[in-house]
Amino acid sequence: MAKTPQAIRGTQDIFGADAEAFAFVLETFERVRKLYRFRRAEMPVFEKTEVFARSIGETTDIVSKEMYSFEDRGGESLTLRPEFTAGIARAFMSNGWQQHAPLKLATHGPLFRYERPQKGRYRQFHQIDAEILGAAEPQADVELLAMADQLLKELGIKGVTLHLNTLGDGDSREAWRAALVDHFRAVKSELSEDSQERLEKNPLRILDSKDRRDQKFVADAPKIDQFLSDDARAFFDAVTSGLDAAGVKWTRAESLVRGLDYYRHTAFEFIPDEGSEAASKLGSQSTILGGGRYDGLMESLGGAPTPAVGWAAGIERLAMLVGEKSDPASDLIVVVEDDDRIAEAFGVLKRARSEGFTAEMISGGSPRKRYDKAVKRAPKVILSLQRDMGHSVSHDNLDEPVLSAITAYS
RNA sequence: GCGAUCGUAGCUCAGUUGGUUAGAGCGCCGGUUUGUGGUACCGGAGGUCGCGGGUUCGAACCCCGUCGAUCGCCCCA
Numbered sequence: 059m060a061k062t063p064q065a066i067r068g069t070q071d072i073f074g075a076d077a078e079a080f081a082f083v084l085e086t087f088e089r090v091r092k093l094y095r096f097r098r099a100e101m102p103v104f105e106k107t108e109v110f111a112r113s114i115g116e117t118t119d120i121v122s123k124e125m126y127s128f129e130d131r132g133g134e135s136l137t138l139r140p141e142f143t144a145g146i147a148r149a150f151m152s153n154g155w156q157q158h159a160p161l162k163l164a165t166h167g168p169l170f171r172y173e174r175p176q177k178g179r180y181r182q183f184h185q186i187d188a189e190i191l192g193a194a195e196p197q198a199d200v201e202l203l204a205m206a207d208q209l210l211k212e213l214g215i216k217g218v219t220l221h222l223n224t225l226g227d228g229d230s231r232e233a234w235r236a237a238l239v240d241h242f243r244a245v246k247s248e249l250s251e252d253s254q255e256r257l258e259k260n261p262l263r264i265l266d267s268k269d270r271r272d273q274k275f276v277a278d279a280p281k282i283d284q285f286l287s288d289d290a291r292a293f294f295d296a297v298t299s300g301l302d303a304a305g306v307k308w309t310r311a312e313s314l315v316r317g318l319d320y321y322r323h324t325a326f327e328f329i330p331d332e333g334s335e336a337a338s339k340l341g342s343q344s345t346i347l348g349g350g351r352y353d354g355l356m357e358s359l360g361g362a363p364t365p366a367v368g369w370a371a372g373i374e375r376l377a378m379l380v381g382e383k384s385d386p387a388s389d390l391i392v393v394v395e396d397d398d399r400i401a402e403a404f405g406v407l408k409r410a411r412s413e414g415f416t417a418e419m420i421s422g423g424s425p426r427k428r429y430d431k432a433v434k435r436a437p438k439v440i441l442s443l444q445r446d447m448g449h450s451v452s453h454d455n456l457d458e459p460v461l462s463a464i465t466a467y468s
Numbered sequence: 469g470c471g472a473u474c475g476u477a478g479c480u481c482a483g484u485u486g487g488u489u490a491g492a493g494c495g496c497c498g499g500u501u502u503g504u505g506g507u508a509c510c511g512g513a514g515g516u517c518g519c520g521g522g523u524u525c526g527a528a529c530c531c532c533g534u535c536g537a538u539c540g541c542c543c544c545a
Binding site: 064067110113114123124125140141143144171173174175176177179252260263268316317318341342343345348370423424426427429430431432433434436440442450451452 | 469504536539543544
């Protein structure tokens with residue numbers, strides 16, 4: 059006997075209540091993105107490796123270690139998409155979507171990262187994603203965040219706050235970065251081992267270190283505000299005042315950073331409040347929706363400079379927060395207590411479904427136990443077809459609309 | 469890549485200092501009871517105790533390895 063194959067590490071089979079919650083997230087996203095007039099797009103799940111390598115920057119070990127890359131038969135290196143943004147940027151450039159700018163896009167689907175699975179983190183996971191391409195003005199950031207905020211509210215997720223920061227424009231960002239390196243280099247030997255390494259590779263990341271030894275130096279580290287140009291400051295002010303006007307609550311998060319160089323200005327994450335139910339459900343993977351402005355990305359992919367801003371959110375994480383979504387009960391269950399009446403049951407089912415009612419049949423197992431099975435599934439109406447052409451209809455509500463589909467039996 | 473915990477029926481779990489034929493609940497199948505009925509009872513199928521070595525007269529239990537899961541660290545586009 060062949061051994062039963064196992065699922066790939068970090069993949070999941072989603073079913074039942076989890077699948078219902080997953081679907082609920084998608085349905086809500088689809089509804090809300092229409093309210094904000096974001097247009098749907100579908101992208102390939104794989105691209106030439108360079109699409110992601112160049113967007114992410116070849117330096118980090120993300121490229122070498124964390125991506126699912128492989129060679130196709132022509133010897134070209136391809137990669138399963140680890141994020142949406144790079145592929146969308148590529149599509150924007152290769153299809154001439156500049157003509158639609160400013161272009162508001164929404165998409166969703168599976169993404170792949172070669173990581174150690176843990177709570178809320180899988181190798182194949184799923185995100186919803188929203189981007190505004192070719193929009194330089196801060197209103198775009200506000201629009202995007204207002205949609206995110208409304209989405210979370212409509213999902214019924216509570217105890218989550220928008221953490222907001224600015225990375226400034228290119229010059230501000232560089233000046234800040236240099237000041238941070240100076241600041242931390244001065245105390246290098248007192249930093250955690252991890253942060254000593256970050257100092258060389260990704261100094262901004264020291265700011266969100268979890269290590270106690272780093273925290274005191276983080277507290278008095280230089281702030282981006284000292285380095286903001288007038289334009290950058292005005293941009294951030296426009297974003298925050300726009301959020302206030304749109305009724306989106308936010309909090310300033312001076313340590314919230316993005317490691318990659320193409321990020322400019324706004325960076326944000328929706329994070330559960332400490333001690334909240336949402337926080338405990340998510341474990342250490344706390345960000346449920348994150349994004350920012352990436353004005354420098356298109357250039358690094360060889361295109362014309364194109365301002366853009368976007369966010370993505372993990373569907374699995376959102377699904378963990380939306381509460382129990384059980385499979386909904388059917389409107390009608392037809393119980394066949396006499397096997398000679400199966401054909402009749404099919405007729406009834408066809409009628410009910412044509413009229414838009416959910417309906418199913420129970421005709422298996424011991425005839426005496428079929429009715430009980432139907433009762434356990436708690437449908438709105440049970441029609442049982444019994445021996446000798448008898449029947450019964452049971453329901454709690456005389457006005458139940460589905461009764462109209464089975465008038466012959468009422 | 470690193471660490472901790474875990475791995476017994478389809479599911480949730482018991483399994484006593486290692487001791488004979490490995491258990492329960494739920495679910496599933498069949499039957500009895502009820503007969504407009506979500507009840508109760510009886511019976512049944514289903515497990516080489518993740519896998520491979522080792523210690524022992526004897527291992528689900530102890531040791532080593534391996535695979536997998538969970539949670540955390542690193543990373544987080």
